[in-house]
Amino acid sequence: MIVALAGGVGGARLAAGLAAALPARELTVVVNTGDDFEHLGLTICPDLDTVMYTLAGINNAIAGWGRADESWNFMDTLGKLGGETWFRLGDRDLAVHVIRSLAAHGGMPLSEVTRKLASRFGIRHAILPMSETPVRTRVRTGHGELSFQDYFVRLRCRPRVRGFRFAHRRQAAPPAPLRKLFRAGAVTAVVLCPSNPYVSIAPILAVPEIGAWIRRRDFPVVAISPIIGRAAVKGPAAKMMRELGQEPSALGVVRHYGRLVDGWVIDNRDSKLGAAIAREGKRVLATNTLMTDRGKSLRLAAATLAFARTFATARG
Amino acid sequence: MIVALAGGVGGARLAAGLAAALPARELTVVVNTGDDFEHLGLTICPDLDTVMYTLAGINNAIAGWGRADESWNFMDTLGKLGGETWFRLGDRDLAVHVIRSLAAHGGMPLSEVTRKLASRFGIRHAILPMSETPVRTRVRTGHGELSFQDYFVRLRCRPRVRGFRFAHRRQAAPPAPLRKLFRAGAVTAVVLCPSNPYVSIAPILAVPEIGAWIRRRDFPVVAISPIIGRAAVKGPAAKMMRELGQEPSALGVVRHYGRLVDGWVIDNRDSKLGAAIAREGKRVLATNTLMTDRGKSLRLAAATLAFARTFATARG
Numbered sequence A, B: 001m002i003v004a005l006a007g008g009v010g011g012a013r014l015a016a017g018l019a020a021a022l023p024a025r026e027l028t029v030v031v032n033t034g035d036d037f038e039h040l041g042l043t044i045c046p047d048l049d050t051v052m053y054t055l056a057g058i059n060n061a062i063a064g065w066g067r068a069d070e071s072w073n074f075m076d077t078l079g080k081l082g083g084e085t086w087f088r089l090g091d092r093d094l095a096v097h098v099i100r101s102l103a104a105h106g107g108m109p110l111s112e113v114t115r116k117l118a119s120r121f122g123i124r125h126a127i128l129p130m131s132e133t134p135v136r137t138r139v140r141t142g143h144g145e146l147s148f149q150d151y152f153v154r155l156r157c158r159p160r161v162r163g164f165r166f167a168h169r170r171q172a173a174p175p176a177p178l179r180k181l182f183r184a185g186a187v188t189a190v191v192l193c194p195s196n197p198y199v200s201i202a203p204i205l206a207v208p209e210i211g212a213w214i215r216r217r218d219f220p221v222v223a224i225s226p227i228i229g230r231a232a233v234k235g236p237a238a239k240m241m242r243e244l245g246q247e248p249s250a251l252g253v254v255r256h257y258g259r260l261v262d263g264w265v266i267d268n269r270d271s272k273l274g275a276a277i278a279r280e281g282k283r284v285l286a287t288n289t290l291m292t293d294r295g296k297s298l299r300l301a302a303a304t305l306a307f308a309r310t311f312a313t314a315r316g
Helices: A008-021 A046-056 A073-080 A091-105 A110-120 A148-154 A176-184 A197-205 A208-215 A237-243 A250-260 A268-279 A294-315 B008-021 B046-056 B073-080 B091-105 B110-120 B148-154 B176-184 B197-205 B208-215 B237-243 B250-260 B268-279 B294-315
Strands: A002-006 A027-031 A037-039 A042-044 A126-129 A136-141 A144-147 A161-167 A189-192 A221-224 A263-267 A283-287 B002-006 B027-031 B037-039 B042-044 B126-129 B136-141 B144-147 B161-167 B189-192 B221-224 B263-267 B283-287
Touching (some): A008 A027, A027 A046, A046 A110, A073 A091, A110 A126, A136 A197, A144 A148, A197 A208, A197 A237, A250 A263, A263 A268, A263 A294, A268 A283, A283 A294, B002 B197, B008 B027, B008 B046, B027 B176, B037 B148, B073 B091, B091 B110, B136 B148, B136 B197, B161 B237, B176 B208, B189 B294, B237 B250, B250 B263, B250 B268, B263 B268
Parallel strands (some): A027 A126, A189 A221, B002 B027
Antiparallel strands (some): B037 B042, B136 B161
């Protein structure tokens, strides 16, 4: 069993590649829910939706969120009636939020409604929220602490970040199927998808049971750098690294994770960093990490899995 | 000031005619909220919406509910995901329900969010819910008591009715602007629109303060029969009358209301009933009551207003 930790577009794309490379019983995608928020009376889980839509092949690859085939009549009307439109919700997308919110209101665990929705979208691989209970990423900035979506969508990542906090993380409850994996010893590798280290992967690791399980591991942790050259493929990762005094490069990401990651997958364009990463005590695989289509996602996933297997062999 | 009591399609069409005939300061439309219900986590007020959309000229005249220019991508997706689709909500329509539900959740009175929505739709005349607090029409049938929308939409009015109950009517709180009219003595006539007597007008009259105000009136009450010949223009009114042992005719409607109504507007096709209605002690106006376009709504409204003025003159 491979467990992938994912959030955002890069995470969703690698998860889709892993799902194409592995049978359903051999992959569990654990998704960041720190971005979740309550909006317009609905519970919205942006990363779960991005992973679900991407695995179902109905994601909007250009926008990086929402569905490809979408209409905006709800949002347009909401705007005309004076409602809030800074967070865009498409007409079809809205059905997911309504079903999830109703389920939550009725006491259904988030993992269960996620499973039902994913099944309706024809997804056979397990997608699990990192927690059944709400964990909320808070962004510390020069203008005070912001909720994640305020920072990310409404303020378009403009405020300079000083740090992050994952509210209610101590009460976080990983779903039962994930807890089962903690005990079973059946996990052969954990893959950190090329997601933002601070706001996609860190919230998952901040769930105490998940963090403890990975730290005491008997399996390798391999990660794909979300930074190529000096830039994030998508999103504010490089900007955040600069603002936090870290070097915005694959090497900076390697140093950020430290002992948590055993092997690194970096882009061919960064192969000159290979020696420096090796000096950090890590094994390195350089390949094409830019997932501009589903074929490239599958090839990166397959290369990452093969890389992970070399650790198992080394240990075995 | 003319106060019109309205619910359903006939009520909305006469309300639009009255709004075309009267300046904004001379008309208040009081709308049935007994049909309101909670669905998909939203507070839905079908009669308020029908009146609002009809006054705004954006109603779907063929369906008799919803908006003319509408899309169904939310509902179609909801169905594919296993959600409930028996109550159809269009993508544009949904914006109204979301705004109203958010307002209710935030403690805003229903009359206030209705005023704001109507204003955004360009409506200048006052549309008021009969109560700020929920009143719920319950339908007694051979198969037990049903919620109104269960009976009306889900079961398509098939169950035989035995009676009605307006849950929470004793706690009903008419909006402040309506209470002001109770005291002011400025009302020159109340018009009962050609709405279903049992499930559109009766819930309004069942609000204790509204019923008491109309019974102790110093103004005439005129009504338009929702029955032409032996049939309701739209909806289950004639079926309900038969099931309750009342004659499904304009005369049956007259007898149903008894002393509450002073003058009746009936269709030309029922002019032969004029003498029988006169024997009930009522004045009668026969005219064309079928509002198949906005011009006909305006002409019926103007004729009804002229008819109401003859009572004022008689009393004066």
